[in-house]
Amino acid sequence: MKTYKETVSTIEGKRRFTNLPGVEISKMMSAAVGNPQDSLKFVHIAGTNGKGSTAAFLCEIALRSGIKVGMFTSPHLVTFRERIRIGHDLISEEDVVRLGNMLLDMDFGENIHPTMFDYCFVMAMLYFKEQNVELVILETGLGGRLDSTNIIEVPCVSVITHIGYDHTAILGDTLDKIAAEKCGILKRGSCLVTCEQSEEAMKVIAKSASELGMDCVVAKPWEKALGMHGTYQKTNAGVAAEAARVLAGKGFDISEKNIEEGIANAFWPGRMQVISKDPLVIIDGAHNPDGVEALRDTIENEYGGRKFDFIMGVMADKDYISMLKIIKPYIRHLTTVSVDYGRAESASVLAEECKKLSIPADASEKTIKTIMGEIKEDTIVFGSLYFVGDIMNNLRLSCL
Numbered sequence: 001m002k003t004y005k006e007t008v009s010t011i012e013g014k015r016r017f018t019n020l021p022g023v024e025i026s027k028m029m030s031a032a033v034g035n036p037q038d039s040l041k042f043v044h045i046a047g048t049n050g051k052g053s054t055a056a057f058l059c060e061i062a063l064r065s066g067i068k069v070g071m072f073t074s075p076h077l078v079t080f081r082e083r084i085r086i087g088h089d090l091i092s093e094e095d096v097v098r099l100g101n102m103l104l105d106m107d108f109g110e111n112i113h114p115t116m117f118d119y120c121f122v123m124a125m126l127y128f129k130e131q132n133v134e135l136v137i138l139e140t141g142l143g144g145r146l147d148s149t150n151i152i153e154v155p156c157v158s159v160i161t162h163i164g165y166d167h168t169a170i171l172g173d174t175l176d177k178i179a180a181e182k183c184g185i186l187k188r189g190s191c192l193v194t195c196e197q198s199e200e201a202m203k204v205i206a207k208s209a210s211e212l213g214m215d216c217v218v219a220k221p222w223e224k225a226l227g228m229h230g231t232y233q234k235t236n237a238g239v240a241a242e243a244a245r246v247l248a249g250k251g252f253d254i255s256e257k258n259i260e261e262g263i264a265n266a267f268w269p270g271r272m273q274v275i276s277k278d279p280l281v282i283i284d285g286a287h288n289p290d291g292v293e294a295l296r297d298t299i300e301n302e303y304g305g306r307k308f309d310f311i312m313g314v315m316a317d318k319d320y321i322s323m324l325k326i327i328k329p330y331i332r333h334l335t336t337v338s339v340d341y342g343r344a345e346s347a348s349v350l351a352e353e354c355k356k357l358s359i360p361a362d363a364s365e366k367t368i369k370t371i372m373g374e375i376k377e378d379t380i381v382f383g384s385l386y387f388v389g390d391i392m393n394n395l396r397l398s399c400l
Contacts, residue, residue: 004093007100008080014116022141022148025114029122030151032108036122036129037152040070043137043243044152044190046144046182047161049291050236053228053268054161055137057240060227061262062135062247063087065254070133072124072149074117074141077270077389078399084124088400091127099123117141121148135252143171145184154187156250157243158214160194162235163201164290165319175200183208192216193242195235217242225264230272230284231301232294237263269399270388272298280378283392285385287314289322295382299330307332309379311371313339313387314350320383324357327382334361337371339387369394 002010018025030037043058045051052073062069069087076082081090103119114122121141128136135156140147163179171181179201186192192209196202196218209216222237241259248254270285272295286295299305310331314320336350347363354361364371368390372381381391392399 050161
């Protein structure tokens with residue numbers, strides 16, 4: 001049997017995309033292990049940005065309501081175990097080894113090649129069933145309609161967070177096309193909670209919900225005490241609060257006090273996270289134009305639109321030109337970094353693109369730890385969740 005490191009390495013080494021849609025592969029995998037998802041209750045969350053934060057708010061609300069709550073999210077920042085947790089407790093290394101090796105050793109059929117995400121998802125379903133979890137907060141991986149998580153039947157609540165541009169080569173190059181893919185998680189008999197969206201996205205969301213006979217609640221931004229930093233978290237907290245109220249109406253013992261306390265105390269690492277106050281250093285996983293717009297709004301609303309030094313590491317397949325254009329007015333100086341990940345853009349290429357946009361930038365080949373240790377001015381670090389994860393790992397910051 002493989003060790004924990006070997007198990008995780010094998011799973012992480014699986015291809016990112018395969019010959020069949022994720023929903024078809026996970027359906028076959030789940031059937032082979034007894035369809036554990038069929039005995040669980042879900043909040044299913046899709047959207048471009050805000051899925052993880054919304055899940056974290058909901059998890060904290062459920063915990064304070066005495067509910068045994070499981071949470072499945074991606075990607076992880078520091079440890080694989082972050083992806084599967086019960087409350088604040090990450091899945092153990094022993095359970096990853098036991099369940100991971102069982103799945104890796106199985107033959108799911110000719111030409112069935114599960115991805116890393118497929119293995120993670122089915123592992124989570126098995127684990128949550130074993131642990132008799134009362135509610136699972138389930139985040140989609142990519143899109144919704146064809147996502148591996150979309151084998152669940154009727155969730156208690158379906159959630160669609162803010163929709164913007166990302167993965168356009170797969171999901172479509174317009175907001176209505178992207179929204180249609182996200183709406184693929186909607187099921188007759190469930191209730192939809194969303195936030196204020198663009199006109200194009202909202203038309204698709206409202207039409208999809210109406211065709212399925214679903215109630216559609218458009219949540220207002222949260223206006224009370226908020227545990228997480230960032231203007232956009234008010235939107236995510238408002239969505240979580242409305243989802244919790246739907247759950248309360250479906251038999252879960254959740255009070256308004258539980259909702260308020262959960263939102264005030266929730267934490268989601270790597271999203272507008274302040275890791276130093278003097279100088280001010282913020283790490284943020286904004287990795288697409290939509291996320292960088294949210295970062296910009298926070299700079300405007302909470303920091304008076306002033307300029308910062310920035311450190312940026314990004315994946316080559318992201319629209320980082322648009323990201324740079326959005327954040328340009330707030331950049332005093334930008335240091336580019338090559339993230340230690342296969343899809344990463346090189347620091348030198350990124351710096352050259354900055355200079356084309358008249359952004360003062362320099363490429364650094366120093367280690368992340370050295371770069372972070374040399375910060376002397378107020379700084380925002382952004383561009384990729386993988387990059388933020390590297391920083392947290394190097395600085396030994398907690399993911400809880």
